[in-house]
Amino acid sequence: EAQVTQNPRYLITVTGKKLTVTCSQNMNHEYMxxxxxxxxxxxxxxxxxxxxxxxxxxxxxxxxxxxRKEKRNFPLILESPSPNQTSLYFCASSLTSxxxxxxxxxxxxxxxxx
Amino acid sequence: SQQGEEDxxxxxxxxxxxxxxxxxxxxxxNNLQWYRQNSGRGLVHLILIRSNEREKHSGRLRVTLDTSxxxxxxLITASRAxxxxxxFCATEQLGGSYIPTFGRGTSLIVHP
Numbered sequence: 001e002a003q004v005t006q007n008p009r010y011l012i013t014v015t016g017k018k019l020t021v022t023c024s025q026n027m028n029h030e031y032m033x034x035x036x037x038x039x040x041x042x043x044x045x046x047x048x049x050x051x052x053x054x055x056x057x058x059x060x061x062x063x064x065x066x067x068r069k070e071k072r073n074f075p076l077i078l079e080s081p082s083p084n085q086t087s088l089y090f091c092a093s094s095l096t097s098x099x100x101x102x103x104x105x106x107x108x109x110x111x112x113x114x
Numbered sequence: 115s116q117q118g119e120e121d122x123x124x125x126x127x128x129x130x131x132x133x134x135x136x137x138x139x140x141x142x143x144n145n146l147q148w149y150r151q152n153s154g155r156g157l158v159h160l161i162l163i164r165s166n167e168r169e170k171h172s173g174r175l176r177v178t179l180d181t182s183x184x185x186x187x188x189l190i191t192a193s194r195a196x197x198x199x200x201x202f203c204a205t206e207q208l209g210g211s212y213i214p215t216f217g218r219g220t221s222l223i224v225h226p
Contacts, residue, residue: 004156033213042218043157043202059215090156097213100145100164103204105156 002027006091006106013081014114021076021109023091029104031097032074033058034066036087037108043090049074050097081113118146118186118203118217126223133190135220137203140184147204147214148177148188157202160188165208195226 004025033048045058049068065077089109094101118137145164149157176189204214
């Protein structure tokens, strides 16, 4: 089944404790991205990747890191999480970049930083 | 980056009625997509309309695009309780970064 998976689905952590949210897709997609969703603010893009070893900042990259060493995986790293990073996070992928291709979204990771 | 803006923010209707939501954007686009999100879940692609198209249909969905007004509408006909969700438009700027950006969404509640 074609899908985007994220882990963990729920995470409660404390300020400053490094964490990684994994994202994997099995569709051989080139383009992957991370979004955060907050009430009243919609989806905001954190980082995106056009292909392996090609990543770039989205609208709200501060406090986040990503890497794309393999085509299928695109982990989101929070080196020193803070409470303002409490949010619902989505990973997405599409065949390639460009709005002609639909994005496939993961199920989401609900992160709480205390 | 540009962001489509959906209107209304929230819509409450009875089952069987039609639901219309709108998306406005600021600069010229290559295309526009509509997505649905069930509560707390990932977005699901509904339909894409290109800038040279004016209307598209998919089942009970009808999307229109008016590039002169920089707006799009999504019509769901004969709505069902299962249509209860948030609906987002995503626009790709003409000559932009080829990456779609999302609006804040319209929350639709369909009462059985």
